[in-house]
Amino acid sequence: MQKQKKRFISSVLAGAIITACAVTQVYAKADALALTVEIPQLDTAEYHKPYVAVWLEDSARKSTQVALWYQIDKKNNEGLEWLKDLRQWWRRGGRSLDLPYDGFTSATKGPGTHEVSIDLSKADFKDLAPGNYKLRIEAVREVGGRENVVIPITLPLETSSLPISKTGKTELGKIRLSVQ
Amino acid sequence: MKSKLLLKLIAAGVIASSMTMQAQAHKAWILPSSTVLSGDEPYVTFDAAVSNSIFSIDHAALNIEGVEVVDPKGNAVELENTSKGKYRSTFDIQLKEQGTYKVETASGGLRARWEDEDGKRHRWPRRGQNATDADFAKAVPKDAKKLQVSQSYRRVETFVTLGAPTESVFKPTNQGLEMVPVTHPNDLFSGEEATFTLLIDGKPAKGASVEIIQGGSRYRDQQNEIKVTTNDKGEFNVTWPDAGRYFVEASYEDAQAKAPATKRTGTYVAVFEVLPM
Numbered sequence: 001m002q003k004q005k006k007r008f009i010s011s012v013l014a015g016a017i018i019t020a021c022a023v024t025q026v027y028a029k030a031d032a033l034a035l036t037v038e039i040p041q042l043d044t045a046e047y048h049k050p051y052v053a054v055w056l057e058d059s060a061r062k063s064t065q066v067a068l069w070y071q072i073d074k075k076n077n078e079g080l081e082w083l084k085d086l087r088q089w090w091r092r093g094g095r096s097l098d099l100p101y102d103g104f105t106s107a108t109k110g111p112g113t114h115e116v117s118i119d120l121s122k123a124d125f126k127d128l129a130p131g132n133y134k135l136r137i138e139a140v141r142e143v144g145g146r147e148n149v150v151i152p153i154t155l156p157l158e159t160s161s162l163p164i165s166k167t168g169k170t171e172l173g174k175i176r177l178s179v180q
Numbered sequence: 181m182k183s184k185l186l187l188k189l190i191a192a193g194v195i196a197s198s199m200t201m202q203a204q205a206h207k208a209w210i211l212p213s214s215t216v217l218s219g220d221e222p223y224v225t226f227d228a229a230v231s232n233s234i235f236s237i238d239h240a241a242l243n244i245e246g247v248e249v250v251d252p253k254g255n256a257v258e259l260e261n262t263s264k265g266k267y268r269s270t271f272d273i274q275l276k277e278q279g280t281y282k283v284e285t286a287s288g289g290l291r292a293r294w295e296d297e298d299g300k301r302h303r304w305p306r307r308g309q310n311a312t313d314a315d316f317a318k319a320v321p322k323d324a325k326k327l328q329v330s331q332s333y334r335r336v337e338t339f340v341t342l343g344a345p346t347e348s349v350f351k352p353t354n355q356g357l358e359m360v361p362v363t364h365p366n367d368l369f370s371g372e373e374a375t376f377t378l379l380i381d382g383k384p385a386k387g388a389s390v391e392i393i394q395g396g397s398r399y400r401d402q403q404n405e406i407k408v409t410t411n412d413k414g415e416f417n418v419t420w421p422d423a424g425r426y427f428v429e430a431s432y433e434d435a436q437a438k439a440p441a442t443k444r445t446g447t448y449v450a451v452f453e454v455l456p457m
Contacts, residue, residue, distance in 0.1 A: 081219030087455055090218070091367065096344040 028159040033118040034180040035066075037137060038173030041111040048142040049108035050171055051082060053089035054116060056125070057134045063092040064124050066135075067116045068105045085140045088148055092136075113173075117180060120157065130155050139171040147171035206230050208242050208449060209427055210283055210338045215366050215453040217342045221276050224340050225261075226283065229268040233398035234427045237268045242336070244269040246287060252279025252346045279346035280339055280366060288333030288356050289313045290441055294324035316440065330443040333357055338451040341366035354382030357432050357446025362415065368454040370423040377414045380432050380446050384414030388432040388446075392418055395425040423456035 039050060054066040068089075071079030084090045120126065133153050140146040149168050154161070163178035213225045227235075228242035241264050249257035259271040275281060290313045292304045304319045305311035311319065320327070333356025339349070345364040352358045363374035378385040392406040408416045410430075420426070430448040437444040 077220050081217075081222060084216050084218040087216075088457070090216070091369075095216075095218070 030157045030159040030162055030179050031119060031121040032180040033120065033157070033162075034178050035116040035118055035135070035137075036113050036174070036176045036178075037116065038113045038168075038175070039109060039111050039139070040168075040171070040173040042144070044144065046143050048144070049110050050139040050141040050144070051086055051108065052137065052139045053086045053094065054135070054137050055089060055092060056128070057092060057136055058128070059132060061092055064128065065093060065097070065104050066118055068094075069108050070105065072105060072107045082140075082142065085146065086138050087140075087146070088136065089138050120155070128155055135177060137168075137172060137175055139168070141171055145170050149175050151175065151177055153177070206232065206239060207234060207427055207429070208336050209235065209451050210242065210247070210285070210336055211235055211425065211451050212283070212338055212340050212453070215338075215340050216455070217275060217340065221274055222342065223272050223274050225270060225272045226338075227268050227270055228285075234393050235395040235425060236398045238398075239267065241265055241267060241269045242285070244271060244285070246285045247271070248284055249273050250282045250284075250349050251275075251277045252281065252348050253277055254348060257281065273340075275340065275342040278343035280341045280349055280364070282337060282339055282349035284335060284337035286333070286335040286337075286353075286356065288335075288446075289331070290316050290329060291332045292316070292320045292324075292327065292329045294320065294327040296321070296325070297323075328443070329437075329441045330445055331437045331441040332445045332447075334447045334449075336449040339365045352379050352382055354379070356381065357385060357388070357430060357448040359430075359448055359450060365450065365452050368420060368452055369457050370420050370454055371457055373417055373419045375415055375417050378410050378416070378430055378432065378448065379414060380434070380444070384412065385410055385430075385432045385446070386412050386414060388414070388416075388430050390416050390428065390430040392429075393427045394422060395427065420454040423454050426452045426454060428452060 035054065037052065037054070039052075051071075052067070052069040054068075056064045056066060070083060073079070083094060086094060118125070131154070133155055135151040135153055137149045138147070147168050147170050149166050149172050151164050151166055153164070159179055163176055165174060165176045167174050208230045210226055210228045217224065227237065228244050228247065229237050230240040230242055231238050244259070244262060244264065247259060249259065251257050257273050259273060262271040263269065273281070273283070289311070294302050296302060302324075335356055335358065345366050350360050352360055358379045360377045360379060362377060368374055378388050388410040390408045390410065392408070393403055397403055406418055408418060410416045428450045432446040434444050435442065
């Protein structure tokens with residue numbers, strides 16, 4: 001567990017400039033986040049663990065990678081062949097990444113709830129402009145289906161907006177974004 | 181006397197229109213097994229055919245002797261496992277470079293139709309005949325009647341991409357009717373609008389008519405074709421109604437031909453895959 005990081009900012013400057021407004025704004029910014037992703041148990045003749053991608057996307061679809069679970073252990077990198085089936089992720093940066101996707105990749109995961117840590121104070125995230133973003137989770141399963149779950153967030157992220165939960169219908173179960 | 185002439189004219193009209201219909205009914209295409217790929221030097225296999233229904237293998241194999249494949253670095257790619265069947269040709273290519281590949285077959289040049297002294301119709305080159313423009317003077321008699329000479333080009337192509345899409349294969353040859361994309365043809369999604377530019381001999385092809393038909397027409401009562409016309413910049417737009425594979429055919433005609441031709445025509449065919457959002 002990473003330590004919880006809270007930053008209190010008194011907008012003294014703003015208060016001085018906006019003289020008509022005497023309210024002192026205080027808000028808590030959330031940096032260390034936990035994303036839990038549930039992969040449902042499916043009753044199917046042929047089951048393969050899904051490929052899952054998580055990324056943060058701005059309104060111009062510019063994306064920052066968060067996590068990728070794929071068949072990392074197959075010989076001759078055969079697991080890379082199916083990455084394109086994470087279609088939305090593939091289009092939003094997946095196809096331009098250098099192999100073997102260091103830093104945010106891991107092996108596929110089976111049914112259950114899995115946690116991904118997101119530290120917004122770290123490289124890639126800390127320079128993102130304030131504004132509206134989508135945290136996107138895409139799952140695709142070999143000889144199975146594909147599903148996208150979108151969690152809209154605003155950066156800087158306020159702790160008061162958390163947790164946010166969404167539930168997938170087919171390939172994804174409950175998705176929850178909370179303060180770590 | 182008059183009625184006989186009228187009958188002849190009607191008959192000629194019927195023949196002419198049925199010929200046009202036949203030409204329109206048969207669609208030539210090269211269909212890739214995948215258009216968006218990842219992984220280590222994957223293969224793509226292609227069907228090449230002339231069909232009535234879109235992407236049904238129901239009429240004739242496309243001649244693939246003239247098919248050329250260019251990789252993202254501009255090098256020619258070898259066609260593997262080529263085979264010509266009754267109704268379709270097939271071939272494979274291996275994608276060893278990251279980026280976009282073009283698969284095409286293009287032909288064109290002078291085309292002539294005329295009648296001899298006995299009123300018998302002739303055309304050059306004959307169907308399936310290889311001919312170069314230099315042969316024109318030899319092949320077409322000086323005293324040919326009702327001579328019509330056109331400069332006609334035809335191109336059938338498709339694209340596949342390994343990894344991120346690249347643009348190098350879209351450099352036009354400036355001959356015939358060609359497509360230069362604004363929206364990359366391997367980055368098409370249902371519900372999104374795509375824009376493409378058509379060029380005739382390297383210049384914007386204004387007023388070209390474009391017909392777009394989704395595959396699987398055998399299983400529909402209607403073609404449900406989308407018809408658009410290029411603007412002054414030679415551009416056309418389409419919003420893809422569904423995910424699927426689409427047959428795109430553009431036709432262009434004008435009088436800006438070099439002698440001895442009086443007419444310039446171009447046909448452009450492409451197969452695009454549109455993915456679901």
